[in-house]
Amino acid sequence: MKINTTIQKNLVIIICYAYILLFIYAAVSKFIDFPNFKVQLGQSPLLGVYAEFIVWSIPLSEIIIAVALSFKSCRRIALWAAFTLMVMFTAYIYIILNFSSFIPCSCGGVLEKMSWNQHLIFNIVFVLIALMAIFIESKKQQEPKKTILLVTLLTLVAVTAVIVLFQLSEKKIHHNNAFTRRIPHSPVKMLKGISLEYNSFYLAGYNKGKIYLGNNSAPKYIMEIDTSFTIQNAYRLNQDNHNFNFATAQVRVKDDFYYFADGTIPVIYRGSTQxxxxxxxxxxxxxxxTYEVIDSTNFTVRALHPKTGENYLTLIDIQNKNVAQKHTDILKKQIDGVFDTDGLLSYNAKLRTTLYTYYYRNQYLLATPTLDSIVTGKTIDTLQQVDLKFAYLNNWREKKFATQPEKINTYATTDGNYLYIKSKRLGKYDSPEMLKEASIIDVYQVNNNSYQFSFYFYNYKGEEIKSFKVYDDILLGLTKNHLVIGRFRKERFNPLQ
Incomplete structure (x- = not known):
């Protein structure tokens, strides 16, 4: 009996030392690489919203518990605390693996080299040895029933706390974000890139495995490239009755047709891609x-009001006697109605929704094709008010930016259920170094107007993307001198769902 008691006593001491080693090592590792730990925690799908508090509380709790385990007088309470904290860690990993929309980076420290499933097994082992030490200690007090009750209660409290954090975090991250990005392991696999002869190309469209590039310097020429980048064809547009002196005409390719329009001259051409x-x-x-094609006879355009000179959105309906249906109050003026409402127009064919993303504020608009019903969405950026300063020339007849303003949303495109917005603004836990290596793309779900996650579109040969389009699971990007293609990893994010 004496030997058994001695073994049990030594076993408790060994378990305490194991926890001391684990918690001290984990806490010190977090503090040594504190900026990286803060970024990883901030991008967690479960804890990101509360990272400012948790980033300090976790390592401090680990140190306090480790110190308490060193003293015999408070060892019993410390074991309960260690058990509860490890249950919370275990519940966190279980939720990440089974209920989270993505799996974030590792926690650092001793667990950094482990997979998430290995994390889970490791934590379960430590939960079990903590239980073993607790029950050994409880025998001295002759309180087995009380110990079982307390173990059950603390387990329920720990698991419930993590579940509540998850639910609250999910709600806040999607709808009241305070500029906290969630960045999963790269959901985009970069496939390849191709060098372009000129830097004036733009993405005109995609159809049946073929990419179409327009050229701002040569508006009547279009390049066709297959997705393997092995076949390239160049075409010259042959326009009937072309007596118009276009200056900045652009091509849009949709299905088997192309569209050609300038806008400064109110004419739209349509032709076959055959x-x-x-x-x-x-x-x-x-x-x-600017204009976007809804279908072969309907176009959403951004026009200038003939009296006020302010931007407004309108629908051009070819079948309705070429009449443009005006909707002058869609774009919300904050300063001048021109620069402050500048932005990017796009159309989502799957959802039959027109989207307009403002450059200089954290908003985008969702509208029916007829522009009768408008919903305002918010990006995760916090800048709501446009901040622009102007200089006036030629006796106040000409207005320009006094200083170049920062764009909140530098580019936007839509496909399927999603809106993709490129932003150069850093969120709470974003690393400034990443902007040297990649573009940040924020993803929003259009049908419920919510933020989903963000990902990095890495630079190609040192060049960042200046524009991009998503077509099904393909992502096309244009850098200064290259066309690049990537594909979404469907096991991490399926844009077709």
């Missing part, structure tokens, strides 16, 4: 600065 011959389908009075 022979690239087009003819005017719209000759009206509404001048516009």
């Amino acid at each position: 022979d690239w011959k087009g003819k005017p389908i719209y000759k009206g009075n509404t001048k516009f600065s």
Whole structure:
């Protein structure tokens, strides 16, 4: 009996030393690499919203418990605390593996080299040895029933606390984010890139495995490239009745048709991608600065109001006697109605939704094709008010930026259920160094107007993407001198769902 008691006593001491070693090592590792630990915690799908508090409380709790385990007088309470904390860690990993939308980076320290499943097994082992020490200690007090009750209660409290944190964090991260990004392991696999002869190309469209590039310097020429980058063709648009002096015409390719329009001259051409011959389908009075194709006879455009000079969105309906249906109050003016409402127009064919993403504020608009119903969405950025300063020339007749403003949303595109926005603004836990290596793309779900996650689109040969498009599971990007293609890893994010 004496030998058994001695063995049990030594076993408790060994377990305490194991926890002391684990907690001290883990806490010191976190403090040594504190900035990285803070970033990893801030990007956690479960704890990111509370990272400011948790980033200090976890390592401090580990140190306090480790110190308490060193003293015989408070060892019993410290074992209970160690058990509860390890149950919380275990519940956290279980939720990450089974209920989280993505799996974040590792926790650092002693667990950094382990997979998440290995983390789970490791934690379960430590939960069990803590239980063993607790029950050995409880025999001295002759309180087995009380110990079982307390173990059950603390387990329920620990697991419930983690579940509540998860639910609250999910709600806050999607709808009241305070600029906290969640960044999973790269959901995009970069496939390849191809060098372009000119830096004036833009993405005109994608259809049946073929990428179409327009050229701002040569508006009537278009390049066709397959997704393997092995076949390239160049075409010249053959426009019937082309008596218009276009200055900045752009091409849009949708299905088997192309569209050609300038906007400063209110004319739209349409032609087949089989022979690239087009003819005017719209000759009206509404001048516009950008346009998007809804279908073969309907176009959303951003125009300038003839009286106020302010931006507004309108629908051009070819079948309705070439009349543009005006909706002048969609773009919300904050300063001048021109620069402050500048942004990116896009159309989502799957959801039949027109989207407009402001450059200089944390907002985007969702509208029906007829522009009758408007919903305002918010990005995770916190800048709501446009901050622009102007200089006036030629006796106040010409207005320019006094200082170049920072764009909140530098580029945006949509496909399927998602809106993708490129941002150069750093969130709470973003690393400034990443902006030298990659572009940050924030992903929003259009049908419920919520933030989902962010990912890095890495630079290609030192060049960041200036524009990009998503077509099904393919991501196309244009850098200064290259066209690059990536594909979403469906096991990490499936844009088709």
